[in-house]
Amino acid sequence: MKARELQLILALVVLIILTFVMSFTVLKDTATFGGGFLFFLLVPVATIIYIAIYMTKSWKEHLK
Amino acid sequence: MSSIWIYLAIVIWFAFGALISWQARKRLGKGIAEYFLANRKIGSVIGAFTLSTTVYSAFMMIGLVGLVYKTGIGAFGFEIVFLVASLVLLAIFIPRFWIAGKKYGYVTPAELLGDRYQNRAIAVIVAIIFIVTLIPYTSVQLMGAGLLAETLSGGGIPYWLGSLILPIIAFIYAWWAGMRSVAWTDALQGTIMLVGSLALLGFIAIYLFPEGMFTTIAASFPEKLKFTWGFNMWLGLTLPWIFFMLLIPQVSQRFFILKDVKSIRGMIIGFGIFGLIYTVLVTIFGLAALHIVPGLEVADQAMPSLLSLVPTALALTIAISIFAASVSTINSIVLSLSSIVGRDIYRALSPTISENRELFWGKMLIPIMFLVAWGFAQLKLGMIGILSTMSSGGLMSILPALIGAFFWKRGTAAAVIASSIPSVIVIGWFYIAGLKPLGIWPPVWGLIISTVIYVVVSYLTRPPEKAGEFVDYTKNWQANAKALKE
Numbered sequence: 001m002k003a004r005e006l007q008l009i010l011a012l013v014v015l016i017i018l019t020f021v022m023s024f025t026v027l028k029d030t031a032t033f034g035g036g037f038l039f040f041l042l043v044p045v046a047t048i049i050y051i052a053i054y055m056t057k058s059w060k061e062h063l064k
Numbered sequence: 065m066s067s068i069w070i071y072l073a074i075v076i077w078f079a080f081g082a083l084i085s086w087q088a089r090k091r092l093g094k095g096i097a098e099y100f101l102a103n104r105k106i107g108s109v110i111g112a113f114t115l116s117t118t119v120y121s122a123f124m125m126i127g128l129v130g131l132v133y134k135t136g137i138g139a140f141g142f143e144i145v146f147l148v149a150s151l152v153l154l155a156i157f158i159p160r161f162w163i164a165g166k167k168y169g170y171v172t173p174a175e176l177l178g179d180r181y182q183n184r185a186i187a188v189i190v191a192i193i194f195i196v197t198l199i200p201y202t203s204v205q206l207m208g209a210g211l212l213a214e215t216l217s218g219g220g221i222p223y224w225l226g227s228l229i230l231p232i233i234a235f236i237y238a239w240w241a242g243m244r245s246v247a248w249t250d251a252l253q254g255t256i257m258l259v260g261s262l263a264l265l266g267f268i269a270i271y272l273f274p275e276g277m278f279t280t281i282a283a284s285f286p287e288k289l290k291f292t293w294g295f296n297m298w299l300g301l302t303l304p305w306i307f308f309m310l311l312i313p314q315v316s317q318r319f320f321i322l323k324d325v326k327s328i329r330g331m332i333i334g335f336g337i338f339g340l341i342y343t344v345l346v347t348i349f350g351l352a353a354l355h356i357v358p359g360l361e362v363a364d365q366a367m368p369s370l371l372s373l374v375p376t377a378l379a380l381t382i383a384i385s386i387f388a389a390s391v392s393t394i395n396s397i398v399l400s401l402s403s404i405v406g407r408d409i410y411r412a413l414s415p416t417i418s419e420n421r422e423l424f425w426g427k428m429l430i431p432i433m434f435l436v437a438w439g440f441a442q443l444k445l446g447m448i449g450i451l452s453t454m455s456s457g458g459l460m461s462i463l464p465a466l467i468g469a470f471f472w473k474r475g476t477a478a479a480v481i482a483s484s485i486p487s488v489i490v491i492g493w494f495y496i497a498g499l500k501p502l503g504i505w506p507p508v509w510g511l512i513i514s515t516v517i518y519v520v521v522s523y524l525t526r527p528p529e530k531a532g533e534f535v536d537y538t539k540n541w542q543a544n545a546k547a548l549k550e
Contacts, residue, residue: 002539005156012152016145016306023141023291023298031286033278036137040144041344047148048336051155055329059159062325062545 004058011050019043065376067220070213073380074387077256078233081249085237088245096419099242100171100403106247106321108330114250115318115331116338117257117392119309122208124346125386130363132350136288140347142302147339149306154332157310160470160538161319162328163545167537172400173316174408180469182528183477184412190462191408193488194313195401201455202397202437205390206230207444215368216383227441230387231434234395239430243321246395253388254338260385261345267378268352277352285354300505304456310466311459314400325545398433402426454495457507461487464518470538473531479521487514
């Protein structure tokens with residue numbers, strides 16, 4: 001596995017831990033759409049942007 | 065709603081799909097790779113649609129809506145963890161699957177494992193695990209369709225008939241022109257899924273929640289906006305879902321069909337955008353149903369009940385979008401399983417078989433698989449969401465073998481056989497008997513068992529000669545893709 005891929009896996013682990021921690025702490029007591037709904041919405045948006053940048057940079061030689 | 069309207073909508077929808085399928089048929093060439101992989105020539109847009117619609121099935125509009133209805137926002141979080149993990153794993157695994165397919169000519173993921181571990185028995189075992197676990201998953205799609213048709217028609221279309229119409233349509237699309245037909249019609253199904261869902265969102269927001277949907281739900285059902293899942297439920301449902309994309313053959317087979325690296329990127333980004341939009345919409349429908357059709361005893365009835373309250377034209381559009389989600393998933397499953405039986409089981413029994421003969425037997429299995437899945441759907445087992453997870457849970461037994469194939473040269477054939485068989489038996493046994501030792505769900509136990517056995521046995525046995533070559537080749541996929549192009 002290459003260094004960039006390890007970074008990607010690390011980012012995934014951090015995101016899952018963050019989702020897990022948020023779910024079982026803050027979101028357990030927050031009954032608003034600005035709480036769990038917004039949080040769960042922002043996580044994949046950030047991931048899609050991150051992955052798109054990752055692929056464009058790492059695979060640039062093949063994307064010309 | 066009158067059954068006639070439903071039949072009419074199905075006929076119109078089928079006619080559009082058949083037209084596309086016919087166009088695909090005109091381009092159908094000869095050979096296994098042509099029929100089952102569209103000759104590895106699928107581009108970004110079709111690739112993104114076929115991946116998205118294969119993954120997002122009737123489970124979403126029936127099962128996930130029901131799960132949100134029953135357990136609140138936690139179900140959204142569970143689905144989001146799946147999406148995020150999938151995107152990352154796709155970026156790592158698709159290029160490896162793709163380059164291995166180009167180099168070694170693989171048609172199925174079971175074939176890849178059998179060749180990497182240099183043991184034909186592995187391909188057979190994995191193929192059998194795929195078949196056993198995917199029958200309930202396919203039947204889930206048919207259950208959703210049967211339930212929806214019966215509820216919408218007020219019993220005019222009985223469950224057995226509602227669950228039979230879709231496999232017939234899916235059979236025609238898949239049988240006629242293989243992967244190209246399935247992938248092209250998936251683009252139609254995906255468009256219908258998004259348009260139908262957006263139309264429903266508009267209607268709900270304007271007509272059913274004039275005072276604002278979010279405010280109303282936050283005031284009426286605040287507990288559903290809190291994360292109320294227990295840890296073991298979260299882990300037991302989320303863990304198999306995280307690896308779903310790698311383990312389900314109709315999904316991983318799609319990693320072989322892309323024409324170039326641009327298409328890989330397009331497929332992943334397109335899948336992410338489709339998945340996000342669809343998941344958000346479905347979650348909103350589940351929450352909206354709490355207010356509009358409160359107190360349902362069967363959570364999976366939330367969406368059908370919701371649709372019984374909207375205008376006929378809109379209800380029909382949504383119903384067709386759910387049927388579209390089902391068809392796009394089941395034709396992919398059956399096409400994939402038929403290729404697996406032809407290539408990994410029949411070829412193992414008769415190694416000198418010609419490609420035409422293999423294709424013939426693969427196609428013969430398509431109607432049989434549909435009939436078996438339909439028969440299973442008549443049993444109406446459990447909640448749709450749980451049943452779907454049970455299917456992917458069973459596939460956790462081969463996860464160590466799959467990851468090891470690409471990343472661990474030490475992984476051996478004996479380890480794959482020794483780890484996958486007991487693991488899948490334990491998972492199936494625990495699910496059927498309702499066992500959760502220490503409160504831990506069956507897929508977690510299955511993964512622990514298969515990982516420990518895989519590692520220990522790999523250290524005790526000799527890896528095949530091809531292991532090093534395979535791992536290095538797929539690791540350096542960028543350089544090798546360039547070399548193949550030149």
